[in-house]
Amino acid sequence: VHLTAADARVRFAASRVAHLATADAAGVPHIVPVTFAVGAAGPADPAGTVYFGVDHKPKRSTDLRRLRNIAANPRVALMADHYADDWSALWWSRGDGLARILGGGGERDTAVALLREKYPQYTRQPPLGPVVAIDVHTWSGWAYTG
Amino acid sequence: VHLTAADARVRFAASRVAHLATADAAGVPHIVPVTFAVGAAGPADPAGTVYFGVDHKPKRSTDLRRLRNIAANPRVALMADHYADDWSALWWSRGDGLARILGGGGERDTAVALLREKYPQYTRQPPLGPVVAIDVHTWSGWAYTG
Secondary structure, eight states: OBOOHHHHHHHHHHOSOEEEEEEOTTOOEEEEEEOOEEOOOBTTBSSOEEEEEOOSSOOOGGGGHHHHHHHHOOEEEEEEEEOOSSGGGOEEEEEEEEEEEEOSSHHHHHHHHHHHHHOHHHHHSOOOSOEEEEEEEEEEEEESOO | OBOOHHHHHHHHHHOSOEEEEEEOTTOOEEEEEEOOEEOOOBTTBSSOEEEEEOOSSOOOGGGGHHHHHHHHOOEEEEEEEEOOSSGGGOEEEEEEEEEEEEOSSHHHHHHHHHHHHHOHHHHHSOOOSOEEEEEEEEEEEEESOO
16 A cells, blocks of 8 residues: 555654665666654655765765765655565655755754764764755655555 | 675675665656565676566556666666664675566566565565566675674
């Protein structure tokens, strides 16, 4: 059954990990797992904003392909889902949106606070690299059983 | 630590679910979870081919966006990964390749046999829709600890 946008958003926000798909200017897709937090949706922001950080561990430059892609093409897709060999337990939730790489300032501070609240690891060592905000315009989802 | 291509491929092949990223001709990315099987790599096909089917359940036409995207732009990315709140257990494996939608014939039969061998669900009811082959040209991966 198809999920309502509200149900898809709630399932997504409660997940511990998501997958981010980006594409470069030539349309070559890329995919990475991300830890993330969802900002509270409100009347002015009914769909909500998803935040993820680039952590502090040394990375090869190729690991920042997600950031190069976003700079070239902000359209992204996010997915959280549950897999089980009992396929009647399957569900997925997808957010389609536009990504922004945050500089310093208030929104980055808010995002880091949300990430620290969700993941104790970020309390010990907050993400020191760029933080990305994804303004989701469409939530969709599916579950084998409703 | 970065994984060797061989290690990334082995971890991917042993996974029960992967995520597929595609993009349309305008570069808008899409992401879906897929059950899949990996064809045996050989001297003529060192990286291997990943197969997934479109199952028999009724779908809205929008659920076939993965196929429309592949027809418009065969460049795709696949990822299998492990998430745990103990981040020292994290790993991911990514295959970048080109997708082909199979018609009938020998390769489709081989793909369905591989899928049935991996997933008992497909023995009871094999995928009746299109089967997609992804010829992976690059395997890469990362694990927190080697």
